[in-house]
Amino acid sequence: MHEWSLALSLVQTLDRWALERGVQIRRVVLSVPSPAQLDVSILTEAFDALKRESRLEGARLDVKVRSPRYRCRACGYEFGQEEVDAQIGRLMGQYGEEYPLHLIPELLPTFVKCPRCGSHDIEAELSIKVDEVETA
Amino acid sequence: MRPLLEIARERLRRRRVVAVMSGKGGVGKSVVAALAALARPGSALVDLDLEGMSAPRLFGLSGRLHEVGKEGIEPLEAGGVKVFSLGGIVGDRYVVLPGYGQAGAVEALLAFAKLGDSDPVVVDMPPGMGEELLALGRVADFLPVLVATPSRASYGVVKHLAEYLAEMGKRPAAVVLNMAYVDCGGSRIYPFGRGEDARRLAESVGAPVHEAPIDPSLEDYVGKIHEYRGPVADVVRRMVEGL
Numbered sequence: 001m002h003e004w005s006l007a008l009s010l011v012q013t014l015d016r017w018a019l020e021r022g023v024q025i026r027r028v029v030l031s032v033p034s035p036a037q038l039d040v041s042i043l044t045e046a047f048d049a050l051k052r053e054s055r056l057e058g059a060r061l062d063v064k065v066r067s068p069r070y071r072c073r074a075c076g077y078e079f080g081q082e083e084v085d086a087q088i089g090r091l092m093g094q095y096g097e098e099y100p101l102h103l104i105p106e107l108l109p110t111f112v113k114c115p116r117c118g119s120h121d122i123e124a125e126l127s128i129k130v131d132e133v134e135t136a
Numbered sequence: 137m138r139p140l141l142e143i144a145r146e147r148l149r150r151r152r153v154v155a156v157m158s159g160k161g162g163v164g165k166s167v168v169a170a171l172a173a174l175a176r177p178g179s180a181l182v183d184l185d186l187e188g189m190s191a192p193r194l195f196g197l198s199g200r201l202h203e204v205g206k207e208g209i210e211p212l213e214a215g216g217v218k219v220f221s222l223g224g225i226v227g228d229r230y231v232v233l234p235g236y237g238q239a240g241a242v243e244a245l246l247a248f249a250k251l252g253d254s255d256p257v258v259v260d261m262p263p264g265m266g267e268e269l270l271a272l273g274r275v276a277d278f279l280p281v282l283v284a285t286p287s288r289a290s291y292g293v294v295k296h297l298a299e300y301l302a303e304m305g306k307r308p309a310a311v312v313l314n315m316a317y318v319d320c321g322g323s324r325i326y327p328f329g330r331g332e333d334a335r336r337l338a339e340s341v342g343a344p345v346h347e348a349p350i351d352p353s354l355e356d357y358v359g360k361i362h363e364y365r366g367p368v369a370d371v372v373r374r375m376v377e378g379l
Binding site: 016017103105130 | 140201204206207222225227234239244247248
């Protein structure tokens with residue numbers, strides 16, 4: 001369900017952005033971190049429903065799901081998503097639909113530990129970003 | 137572009153944002169913030185004390201999770217106040233976050249909180265002058281309410297916060313001198329002194345001082361702060377009326 005609130009935020013933000021510049025938006029590239037576990041099909045469905053009668057009416061949403069690289073600031077170990085997948089899986093099982101990283105992926109260090117030293121002091125790029133906007 | 141930062145700014149643009157802050161921990165910021173929200177019908181309370189999460193505890197909402205609908209985070213409600221807290225996202229567990237995580241949490245909470253018609257938005261700030269303070273400054277033009285106690289230990293920290301705010305072009309709207317006195321049969325006893333330093337600080341920035349007593353009965357209202365009608369609530373209500 002959070003995909004709808006994210007799509008709504010995206011449409012409202014970009015509609016205002018386009019209005020200020022007097023342009024129409026043709027394409028939006030949204031980059032989301034994989035631990036957010038966002039459903040891309042629901043996100044695009046929500047975007048297509050919400051963009052009507054806005055400056056995004058003819059726009060296509062492309063969602064890039066990126067796997068973050070992680071670095072432990074305590075021991076310096078660098079690791080990929082595959083090394084935290086098991087922890088993410090357990091977290092999803094524990095919270096079910098209320099999985100907190102779905103809403104705020106930046107909360108990941110609260111729940112995930114460095115696979116080598118066990119520290120929560122983990123660095124990664126976890127924000128939801130607009131990478132590209134094509135206008136006409 | 138970071139859409140959540142943009143939408144958080146837009147959602148707060150036309151509302152009064154009252155940030156209850158201190159720099160110092162343990163001075164009663166969360167109680168003042170809760171009572172400030174309760175003093176004005178139609179308020180929302182956003183708990184940005186990400187690691188402390190006192191607001192759900194004060195209102196008896198601990199362990200309850202926010203529902204997330206198509207339009208964002210549904211509030212937890214108590215005493216007519218819409219409460220938003222990270223505690224409603226993670227449940228009853230600890231939160232430990234580096235700065236970028238705190239920034240993301242602040243921006244997401246403010247972007248997705250379904251504030252409806254709420255005005256003002258009272259923000260309960262954490263102790264310290266860290267990422268939450270910077271993040272709130274990125275998102276909203278807030279009205280600071282400083283909370284201190286008469287202790288000199290409290291004053292030093294609050295002074296630094298006031299200096300920082302002044303550099304940012306912000307003037308505290310009020311100073312709450314909390315736990316200032318005990319009412320003993322109609323006479324006031326000031327066990328920690330009169331807080332002259334804090335009073336001078338308030339005077340120097342042109343902010344009114346609101347002296348709040350130590351009220352032991354407040355402890356009985358942890359979990360039902362919305363039912364508290366004691367003297368601290370009276371002081372905070374007068375403070376809010378003067379904003």
